[in-house]
Amino acid sequence: MVDRHVPQRNGARRALVVSAVDPYPTDAGKKVVLAGLLAHLADRLGPDNVHYGLVGRPEDVPETFPVRLHPLRRPSTREQLKSVVTRVPTGRSSLQEALLRGQAVAAGVRAVVDEVDPDLVVLDTVRFAQYLAQVPARPGRRVVCYLDDLFSERYAGMLAARRRFADVRIEPLGNFGALVPARLRPLAEWGPTQKLLLAAEQRLVARSERRAAAAFDRCLLVNANEAGLLAGRVPGSTVLAVPPLVRPAGRARMELPTGPHFVMLGLLSLAHNEDGLVWFLREVLPRLREREPGATLTVVGRGAGTRVTELAAAGGDAVRLMGWVDDLDELLCRSAALVNPLRFGSGIKLKVLEALARGLPVVSTPVGADGIEAGPGTGITVADTPDAFAAAMVELTAPERAGAAGREASEHYARTYSREAVFARYDEALLSADRGVPAPGRSAG
Numbered sequence: 001m002v003d004r005h006v007p008q009r010n011g012a013r014r015a016l017v018v019s020a021v022d023p024y025p026t027d028a029g030k031k032v033v034l035a036g037l038l039a040h041l042a043d044r045l046g047p048d049n050v051h052y053g054l055v056g057r058p059e060d061v062p063e064t065f066p067v068r069l070h071p072l073r074r075p076s077t078r079e080q081l082k083s084v085v086t087r088v089p090t091g092r093s094s095l096q097e098a099l100l101r102g103q104a105v106a107a108g109v110r111a112v113v114d115e116v117d118p119d120l121v122v123l124d125t126v127r128f129a130q131y132l133a134q135v136p137a138r139p140g141r142r143v144v145c146y147l148d149d150l151f152s153e154r155y156a157g158m159l160a161a162r163r164r165f166a167d168v169r170i171e172p173l174g175n176f177g178a179l180v181p182a183r184l185r186p187l188a189e190w191g192p193t194q195k196l197l198l199a200a201e202q203r204l205v206a207r208s209e210r211r212a213a214a215a216f217d218r219c220l221l222v223n224a225n226e227a228g229l230l231a232g233r234v235p236g237s238t239v240l241a242v243p244p245l246v247r248p249a250g251r252a253r254m255e256l257p258t259g260p261h262f263v264m265l266g267l268l269s270l271a272h273n274e275d276g277l278v279w280f281l282r283e284v285l286p287r288l289r290e291r292e293p294g295a296t297l298t299v300v301g302r303g304a305g306t307r308v309t310e311l312a313a314a315g316g317d318a319v320r321l322m323g324w325v326d327d328l329d330e331l332l333c334r335s336a337a338l339v340n341p342l343r344f345g346s347g348i349k350l351k352v353l354e355a356l357a358r359g360l361p362v363v364s365t366p367v368g369a370d371g372i373e374a375g376p377g378t379g380i381t382v383a384d385t386p387d388a389f390a391a392a393m394v395e396l397t398a399p400e401r402a403g404a405a406g407r408e409a410s411e412h413y414a415r416t417y418s419r420e421a422v423f424a425r426y427d428e429a430l431l432s433a434d435r436g437v438p439a440p441g442r443s444a445g
Contacts, residue, residue: 015121018052018112022056022062023038032246036244037146044423052070053109054069054070079101087101097204100127105131106131120141122145123135125145125148128145142217150221157345210230213234218239221240226371247357259294263339264298264338264340264341265328265351284390287390291390295394296317296320299320300324304323340362340365341364342365348371352368356412361379361402363380377412
C-alpha cells in the first residue's frame with residue numbers, strides 16, 4: 001500500500017485546480033485525468049481541502065461536486081473575439097489561449113487563490129498557464145501546469161495526416177469547441193483555413209508549451225514520450241508523465257474467448273476514430289477474413305457517418321455497428337482482443353487501459369499505443385501494416401496465446417495503472433518536496 005504520510009513532506013494542506021472542464025461524468029479522456037487528480041488530492045488532503053475553480057457559464061454549474069467548487073466567469077464573446085483578433089495574428093497567443101483570455105477570468109483566478117490560499121495550485125493546460133501571474137509566489141506554494149497532451153504534437157500529427165491520407169477528415173477543435181464562438185467554428189472545418197489554422201496553432205502552442213515548462217515548478221503530461229520531448233526542448237525543466245486513473249467499469253475477462261470475435265470502442269464522430277475504422281474495414285478486414293473466415297468485428301460508439309455505415313454494410317455479417325452500449329461486460333469478456341487502428345492522434349488512449357484492466361489483449365497501431373508500454377509481456381501487440389495487424393489478431397484466437405496475453409494485460413494494468421500505482425505517481429508529481437517554487441516575477445503568459 002502507498003504510505004499516506006508521504007505527501008506531507010512538502011507541507012501541502014490545501015490544493016486548488018483551475019480548469020474550464022467539468023470532470024463529471026468521466027465520459028472523455030480529459031475528464032478521466034482531472035477526476036483522477038481530484039480523487040488523489042481528496043484522498044491525501046481531505047475533500048474539504050481540495051478546491052476546483054471551474055470557468056464556464058453560470059447555468060452549467062453542477063449541483064453536486066466531490067470537492068469544494070468555485071464557479072468562475074468565462075470570457076464574453078466580445079472579449080474572445082477581441083483577444084483572437086489582437087493576439088493571435090501578432091503571435092502573442094495561440095487560439096486556445098486567446099479564447100480563454102479575459103479580465104473576468106484573471107480576476108476570478110486571483111480571487112479564488114486569495115480566498116483559498118492553497119499550498120498547491122494546478123492550472124489546466126496552456127489555456128490557464130497564461131494566468132500564472134495571478135498566483136503569487138510564497139514559501140511552500142507549488143504551482144503546476146497540467147498540459148494534458150502536447151497539443152503542438154497533436155496538431156503536427158493532424159497536418160501530417162492531411163498530407164499522407166487523402167480521405168482523412170480532421171476536427172481540430174475537439175472538446176474545446178464548446179468554448180469557441182459559433183461564428184469562428186467554420187474556420188476550423190473548411191479545408192484551406194483549417195490547414196492555415198493548424199500550422200499557426202502548432203507553432204504558437206509549441207512556444208507556449210516551452211514557456212510553461214520554463215516558468216512552472218513542474219509540468220505534467222499523460223504521455224511519457226511527449227514528456228520526454230518537452231523536457232528535451234527546455235533544458236533544466238521538470239516535466240513528468242502521470243498516468244490516468246482508469247477505474248474498471250466492469251468485470252475482468254475470466255474465460256477464454258468463444259471465437260474469433262473482436263471489438264473496437266470509440267466515438268465515431270471523432271475524426272481519428274472514424275478514420276481508423278475506415279482504414280481497418282478497407283485494408284485489414286479483407287486480410288483477416290482470408291486467414292480466419294469466421295472473424296467478426298463489433299464496433300461500439302455513436303456517431304457513425306456514411307463512410308462507416310457503407311463499409312460496414314459491405315462487410316456483411318463480419319461487421320456489427322452497435323452505437324451506445326450500457327453494459328460492455330458480456331461483449332468484452334467474450335472478445336479475443338480490442339483493436340485500436342488509429343492512424344493519427346495524440347495522448348494516451350483510455351480504451352486501451354480499460355481493456356488492460358479487464359484482462360483483454362489489445363492489437364493497435366503505433367499511434368494507438370503511443371505513450372503506453374507495448375510488446376512482449378504487456379498484453380499489447382503493435383502492428384503498423386494491414387498484413388501485420390490481421391496476423392496479430394489471428395494469433396490471439398489460439399487458446400494458449402489468448403490466455404497468456406490476457407494474463408499479461410492484467411499484470412500490466414496492476415503494475416502501472418491501478419489506483420495504488422497511479423496515486424504513487426501523483427504523490428511524486430504533486431506533493432513530493434524535491435523542488436522549490438517558481439521564482440517571483442516569472443510569467444507563462
